[in-house]
Amino acid sequence: xxxxxxxxxxxxxxxxxxxxxxxxxxxxxxxxxxxxxxxxxxxxxxxxxxxxxxxxxxxxxxxxxxxxxxxxxxxxxxxxxxxxxxxxxxxxxxxxxxxxxxxxxxxxxxxxxxxxxxxxxxxxxxxxxxxxxxxxxxxxxxxxxxxxxxxxxxxxxxxxxxxxxxxxxxxxxxxxxxxxxxxxxxxxxxxxxxxxxxxxxxxxxxxxxxxxxxxxxxxxxxxxxxxxxxxxxxxxxxxxxxxxxxxxxxxxxxxxxxxxxxxxxxxxxxxxxxxxxxxxxxxxxxxxxxxxxxxxxxxxxxxxxxxxxxxxxxxxxxxxxxxxxxxxxxxxxxxxxxxxxxxxxxxxxxxxxxxxxxxxxxxxxxxxxxxxxxx
Amino acid sequence: xxxxxxxxxxxxxxxxxxxxxxxxxxxxxxxxxxxxxxxxxxxxxxxxxxxxxxxxxxxxxxxxxxxxxxxxxxxxxxxxxxxxxxxxxxxxxxxxxxxxxxxxxxxxxxxxxxxxxxxxxxxxxxxxxxxxxx
Numbered sequence: 482x483x484x485x486x487x488x489x490x491x492x493x494x495x496x497x498x499x500x501x502x503x504x505x506x507x508x509x510x511x512x513x514x515x516x517x518x519x520x521x522x523x524x525x526x527x528x529x530x531x532x533x534x535x536x537x538x539x540x541x542x543x544x545x546x547x548x549x550x551x552x553x554x555x556x557x558x559x560x561x562x563x564x565x566x567x568x569x570x571x572x573x574x575x576x577x578x579x580x581x582x583x584x585x586x587x588x589x590x591x592x593x594x595x596x597x598x599x600x601x602x603x604x605x606x607x608x609x610x611x612x613x614x615x616x617x618x619x620x621x622x623x624x625x626x627x628x629x630x631x632x633x634x635x636x637x638x639x640x641x642x643x644x645x646x647x648x649x650x651x652x653x654x655x656x657x658x659x660x661x662x663x664x665x666x667x668x669x670x671x672x673x674x675x676x677x678x679x680x681x682x683x684x685x686x687x688x689x690x691x692x693x694x695x696x697x698x699x700x701x702x703x704x705x706x707x708x709x710x711x712x713x714x715x716x717x718x719x720x721x722x723x724x725x726x727x728x729x730x731x732x733x734x735x736x737x738x739x740x741x742x743x744x745x746x747x748x749x750x751x752x753x754x755x756x757x758x759x760x761x762x763x764x765x766x767x768x769x770x771x772x773x774x775x776x777x778x779x780x781x782x783x784x785x786x787x788x789x790x791x792x793x794x795x796x797x798x799x800x801x802x803x804x805x806x807x808x809x810x811x812x813x814x815x816x817x818x819x820x821x822x823x824x825x826x827x828x829x830x831x832x833x834x835x836x837x838x839x840x841x842x843x844x845x846x847x848x849x850x851x852x853x854x855x856x
Numbered sequence: 857x858x859x860x861x862x863x864x865x866x867x868x869x870x871x872x873x874x875x876x877x878x879x880x881x882x883x884x885x886x887x888x889x890x891x892x893x894x895x896x897x898x899x900x901x902x903x904x905x906x907x908x909x910x911x912x913x914x915x916x917x918x919x920x921x922x923x924x925x926x927x928x929x930x931x932x933x934x935x936x937x938x939x940x941x942x943x944x945x946x947x948x949x950x951x952x953x954x955x956x957x958x959x960x961x962x963x964x965x966x967x968x969x970x971x972x973x974x975x976x977x978x979x980x981x982x983x984x985x986x987x988x989x990x
Contacts, residue, residue: 683885685935687885787881787882799910
């Protein structure tokens, strides 16, 4: 009897363990779906799974032989759907839908939904569009602290919330180089790989390999690894810069990932790890020290580990990576971000990349937790 | 008694299943510790540990550090096919000089637990090997 009880307990525990094993990925869409395989599905909703990282709608669809098959339609994140006006209640089980999208590469009954229309009324319920920032109606001056130093994190004490987002570039490319790539850094033409940055041969081959696999091995999506380096500023849900002037440090909070943060030390310390702390412990965000040069915050960072991709698109780096970043709030709504990459382990020379971020006024930093990792 | 054995066995399996996932090493593909086997010979045991480093210019490392301490004197990686070539000087049981020449290929370059398979040879023997990145 006792043995039977132990076995029951044991199998229950094993089941719990299996159930808690994370599934594979939040990902570059083309890693899972093939944009050369468009499809249209009409059917009846059986379930709406409203959760991060992507919402899924399951629907019964009749095939050519009149068999009813259940399909999983993957959609944008909860945040993106909410921004488009879609709520948890927009679609209910029993609703008839027509979905246009692209099919899964592996031939399974999964599709990425580009368009979702209520079959009965013709009402389009999915209306997520990717667009640039809205045009600025007027250029407002850079907000400043009483000592005239630019405010990076807000407008004024007690002013409306806001954060930085809508990067002008979502992947690192050397200044002066033009290559076509999607928001995840996937090159339209893989032959452009050598142009992106001055890669050493091994790093170029690894970059090409990652591109050929549609970035599906990206540890930031696959394992929720922090987006260290410039990638902090390439995430879809923005960053918040919190200036802790009293303690002379700046926190960089990210809207995606696991709500982890980076600290930029502003107390004049050198670019050296703390003995017994991070001196021999490479980190995802490295060790960052900053100082002001005029109206520009200059941040030097070293001590990165090699457990993540430091930019969308999969450019490799090594522990020898050092960054010099320059942040300039050129007006109220614009942050200019210039970064110089020095990594003698992966690149043949230092190189630089520049982009801008836009101020998103009146909103809290979105909370998109990397916690689920469904394929 | 049998129940206790069962519980102990299950605990062991559980411990294995909840072990943290292997940290990905996304830098130079050869960097790290590689553990595996090379066919048994008169001069070395079955198991082999290869530790490799990358300083931006050269690959360096050691075979069986702490036991045989065979320093690698020449190492190359050809990204075209991820072909690995290692050379290392050792001594046989009688103190005679041996030079190992090891040629292999990295498989599953995208995986944290990527492997190198290939052949080794010295003046007296030869065989195959497989090592997996730890």
